[in-house]
Amino acid sequence: xxxxxxxxxxxxxxxxxxxxxxxxxxxxxxxxxxxxxxxxxxxxxxxxxxxxxxxxxxxxxxxxxxxxxxxxxxxxxxxxxxxxxxxxxxxxxxxxxxxxxxxxxxxxxxxxxxxxxxxxxxxxxxxxxxxxxxxxxxxxxxxxxxxxxxxxxxxxxxxxxxxxxxxxxxxxxxxxxxxxxxxxxxxxxxxxxxxxxxxxxxxxxxxxxxxxxxxxxxxxxxxxxxxxxxxxxxxxxxxxxxxxxxxxxxxxxxxxxxxxxxxxxxxxxxxxxxxxxxxxxxxxxxxxxxxxxxxxxxxxxxxxxxxxxxxxxxxxxxxxxxxxxxxxxxxxxxxxxxxxxxxxxxxxxxxxxxxxxxxxxxxxxxxxxxxxxxxxxxxxxxxxxxxxxxxxxx
Numbered sequence: 001x002x003x004x005x006x007x008x009x010x011x012x013x014x015x016x017x018x019x020x021x022x023x024x025x026x027x028x029x030x031x032x033x034x035x036x037x038x039x040x041x042x043x044x045x046x047x048x049x050x051x052x053x054x055x056x057x058x059x060x061x062x063x064x065x066x067x068x069x070x071x072x073x074x075x076x077x078x079x080x081x082x083x084x085x086x087x088x089x090x091x092x093x094x095x096x097x098x099x100x101x102x103x104x105x106x107x108x109x110x111x112x113x114x115x116x117x118x119x120x121x122x123x124x125x126x127x128x129x130x131x132x133x134x135x136x137x138x139x140x141x142x143x144x145x146x147x148x149x150x151x152x153x154x155x156x157x158x159x160x161x162x163x164x165x166x167x168x169x170x171x172x173x174x175x176x177x178x179x180x181x182x183x184x185x186x187x188x189x190x191x192x193x194x195x196x197x198x199x200x201x202x203x204x205x206x207x208x209x210x211x212x213x214x215x216x217x218x219x220x221x222x223x224x225x226x227x228x229x230x231x232x233x234x235x236x237x238x239x240x241x242x243x244x245x246x247x248x249x250x251x252x253x254x255x256x257x258x259x260x261x262x263x264x265x266x267x268x269x270x271x272x273x274x275x276x277x278x279x280x281x282x283x284x285x286x287x288x289x290x291x292x293x294x295x296x297x298x299x300x301x302x303x304x305x306x307x308x309x310x311x312x313x314x315x316x317x318x319x320x321x322x323x324x325x326x327x328x329x330x331x332x333x334x335x336x337x338x339x340x341x342x343x344x345x346x347x348x349x350x351x352x353x354x355x356x357x358x359x360x361x362x363x364x365x366x367x368x369x370x371x372x373x374x375x376x377x378x379x380x381x382x383x384x385x386x387x388x389x390x391x392x393x394x
Contacts, residue, residue: 001132001153001166004189005029005231008134009127010141013120015068015106015113021141023120024065025089026185027128031099032229033194034060035201039222045072047102048223050082054101058194060227061099063185064089064121065142067170071104071112072220081112088118092125103223105170105183106144139168142183145388146170147265152257154250158243159234163190165250169258171265184209184224184258190247191230192237199239200248201226208255212263212377213294226251263377264359268384271303272377274362277317280372285322287374289365292320294378304380306356310338317365328368333361 008026015022036055038048054060064085071078082102090097104112128134139149153166171182192200205224230236237244264272275294280286293299296316302309310331318324331339334355336348355361 001135001151001164002130003153003164003166003187005229006187006189006227007128007130008138009124009129010137010139011120011124011127013066013116013123015066015116017068021137022066022068023117023124024067024138024141025062025121025124025128026065026138026187026227027062027093028187028227028229029231030229031059031061032227033192033197034058034101034225034227035194035198036101036223036225037202037205039220041220041222043073043220045070045104045221046074046078046082047071047085047104048221049079050086051101051103051223051225054098057098058198059099060101060225061095062089062093063101063103063225063227065103065138065183065185066106066112066117067104067142067144068106069104069110069112070106070108070221072108074109074111077111081114084114085112085117088121092121101225103142103183103185103221103225105142105221108220135166135168138185139170142168142170144170145267148261150258150261150265152254152261154254156246156250158190158232158237158246161232161234163232163234163247164188165190165247165254167254167258169262171262182222182262184255186224186226186251186254188226188228189231190228190237191232191234192228192247196237196239196244197226197228200244200251203248204251204255207252208259211375212259213291213379260377263379266379266385267388268382268386269379270359270382271380272360273300273303273380274360275376275378276362276364276373277367277375278364278373279367279369280322280374281370282372283374284372286367286372288322289317289320289324289367290374290376292316293363293365294376297381300378300381303356303361304382306353308333308338308352308356310344313363313365314339324367324369330366330368332364332366
């Protein structure tokens with residue numbers, strides 16, 4: 001999807017060693033309002049440390065990304081390499097280094113092959129495109145074990161002006177970041193103040209990438225960024241204005257779409273499980289229960305096997321440390337009631353068999369304790385997940 005005032009692209013520079021794209025760049029024609037959220041992992045990768053310092057200014061113009069090496073657990077030299085990446089991009093683009101953010105993904109513990117990056121950067125700049133093809137190439141270049149590229153976008157009107165919003169993401173394993181996801185980048189031509197963008201972006205991330213789990217593992221490199229260059233010419237957005245609400249909803253919808261793609265692409269995954277907990281005493285307790293279900297290997301393997309095993313779900317919910325009355329709990333698979341009044345409901349076996357054949361399945365757990373609600377996207381757990389991660393050197 002094209003976003004006015006932005007160019008993007010991706011090329012092969014040899015980091016991966018398999019002939020696939022591994023270097024990406026996203027550039028605004030002029031400095032843009034910027035906001036970001038990062039991993040809460042204590043072992044933050046060098047590019048995360050680099051960006052956390054720079055994003056405080058609220059301005060950025062380019063994001064330079066590599067895949068194939070995470071530049072994590074690489075010490076002071078890794079931090080110097082992250083700084084050097086920003087310098088390389090800035091020199092090639094002719095912009096100030098302070099406006100360049102960087103990101104890396106891949107194997108932990110290995111230094112970046114800086115000579116390859118330095119050689120590939122000018123080639124990448126020459127290949128940048130302002131069209132949808134550039135965005136797709138960037139999305140391809142940030143991927144590692146992903147089975148498909150992940151892009152999403154929205155077009156809408158603010159203050160009578162046409163506005164575009166586009167996002168790309170990567171991630172298939174080490175997905176439960178408690179913050180964002182492995183990598184996600186958003187660009188928009190909306191005009192918005194840095195402080196307002198920061199609040200809106202965090203809210204959208206909390207309700208999208210913060211509600212997914214594939215394997216319960218948090219990456220060292222999780223990063224989500226947004227750049228807004230104001231090219232649309234609308235009046236700067238305010239959080240509580242009608243236009244502000246339109247932008248927030250578009251951003252949230254785009255983020256949820258990308259987050260669901262990541263779960264659907266979970267390493268070896270065959271099913272997307274949409275877990276909705278309703279009627280908890282508060283949102284925090286609903287969240288604890290939803291994640292207890294979504295993290296359960298027994299629940300995940302049951303979905304892989306096509307088994308509507310409600311016993312594993314209520315057992316996981318009951319282990320979350322949240323006070324609930326089992327006699328008031330009801331559990332639905334799609335619109336099929338499967339548990340109520342403290343016991344299972346029979347007679348729906350044929351319908352359940354059809355539901356379990358689907359690649360997206362919604363389960364709804366109602367607690368009747370209050371108004372707290374939380375939604376989590378999870379994946380099933382398959383043989384392929386074990387095979388992939390036994391062979392992939394993290």
